[in-house]
Amino acid sequence: MSPDAPPRSLFDKIWDAHLVETEAPQTPGVVYIDLHLVHEVTSPQAFAELEARDLAVRRPDRTLATIDHATPTLAFDPADGPAYASDAARKQVETLGENCRRHGITLHGWDSPHRGVVHVIGPELGATQPGMTIVCGDSHTATHGAFGALAFGIGTTEVGHVLATQCLLQRKPRSMRVTVDGEAPDGVSAKDIILAIIAEIGVDGGTGCVIEYAGEAIEALDMEGRMTVCNMSIEAGARAGMIAPDEKTFAWLEGRQHAPQGEAWEAAKQSWSQLFSDPGAKFDREVRLNAADLAPMVTWGTAPDTGIAITAPVPQETTASRKKALDYMQLKPGEAVTGARVDQVFIGSCTNSRISDLRDAARIMQGRRVADGVRALIVPGSVAVQKQAEAEGLDQVFRQAGAQWREPGCSMCIAMNGDRGEPGELVVSTSNRNFEGRQGPGVRTILASPATAAAAAIAGAVADPRQLAEVEYV
């Protein structure tokens, strides 16, 4: 930074470096995209558009595809093939395969050891790197911001734009910084922190913004915790969430398949070290929280900003929408959420399906039994997470507890692969959305951390994981 250059935020730096053309009053900027992640659900119509216009994919080498949303999570005999929920789901997965073959795009399909939820495999492969612009036809693309990348979700038309030109037409979003000071108490995870942030700023509190998360409590998180935080930025309406890269970021990436190697690695680290918000950088909005005040969180409503401390009563609500949400959830103001009888528990999704999440859940389930009448589904985020968990014996912990250990995928996060709840059921879920019907028509969803979800499975009711005495937090 030259002495008189104005201070820039992390977001400003990445934005500036990717402008092919600056925006003008009548036209948006042209922004270059370093990495385009693709999955089966939001891409077929984009490839069809390319086909119709006889266009090629500009940079297949900057495009990476996987299958996750519509894929079944029950193990299958290769001779029979996967048991899709519908012919449409099969066709969607097969269509992605054909499109990738035709355009020379690497697809982590059924036979790949790197198949998994798109936001789990990008970082896992080291394809997600600091300073990059990353997009995907998926609103939880912000996950990759944990590495100091500018990552955001796009619609299918834009998927087509990136396939054809590697660029997007964008106006620069506004910026917001959420600083979480202090130290999170034992038993408070990254998921609890982000649920608390969203409860503080609201489902639309980040609309039009890119959020940078900063502060002691954020720095203290490991990379997987940071991914959990950035993942849910969209639940506050934000385009993206990001965290400045540091030694933890570099250590996590070193040696991964797509990460730079040798001299290139040293050079990359050097340039990544410049990726932070300069002192005095301007943000359109600043929010501060103290992690020391936080407790494990659960949501009581049908929007992700309805998180409360698990020890708190359900709040009194006044707006019609919120009253309707209480009605739908069959919860009463003034009463505790703890003790509500649970039908299913889902541990998985791009928010909480990484190895540390599974370890958190296993620590609670170790030597215990899932309560009678509760179905607990544990769905690792990728084949690599699955293998790692099995190497650590976590699958055995889950199985012995009576939980189901599944194949990787989005599963009950979005309930389009056949895994879902039944009408009226209460599901404690580590995913990111508690919208009406998200996990199946009429299903009531409570969002929580892996530890809280595991505790609910054991107790058969919403329960404070800190009260399971033998649990030691490390």
Added chain:
Amino acid sequence: MSEFENFQSRAFVLPQEDIDTDQIIPARFLTTTSRAGLGAFAFHDWRFDRQGQPTAHPLVSLDTSSFQILVGGRNFGCGSSREHAPWALLDFGFKAVISSEIADIFRSNAARNGLLPIVAPAEAHAWLLHNPGAAVTIDLAGQSVQVEGGPSFSFDIEPFARHCLLEGTDPLGFLLARRAAIQAHEARMT
């Protein structure tokens, strides 16, 4: 995309706040490789019960030839990036959505497909919510909304989105025309 023309229609009101994309089109209907015919799934779980029978929801018998404007509660379209949401609303028969706040991705997805997203001032929005069926005239070129017997207002729209809607201009064509600049950027990258 065809050019967006001024029109008058009645406003259909869904007063709920935070109407998310899972309400607009539930995820289980996303296993499609086409963008056609999604109107059948628009607000599906509000329009049909678990047995697939029509409910008493006013959407069920809505005549979209006279109700082409959807007025939703605050923060309309939050949730996922699925473009299936505007595809479904358009195919169902809506041509514009009005709210005091419209979620980012939904807003750009909508405009890109010819479903006009209009962010109304809080007061006008509140009036529309309380006066279902109001006759509304939308003038995109003039960026104004006339409401019969109610408050008229002007609205903001990103100038390029407005231009594309009015002229039927194709943003991909615009991007493709920047090939040289893109190439130059790529050359600078390494």
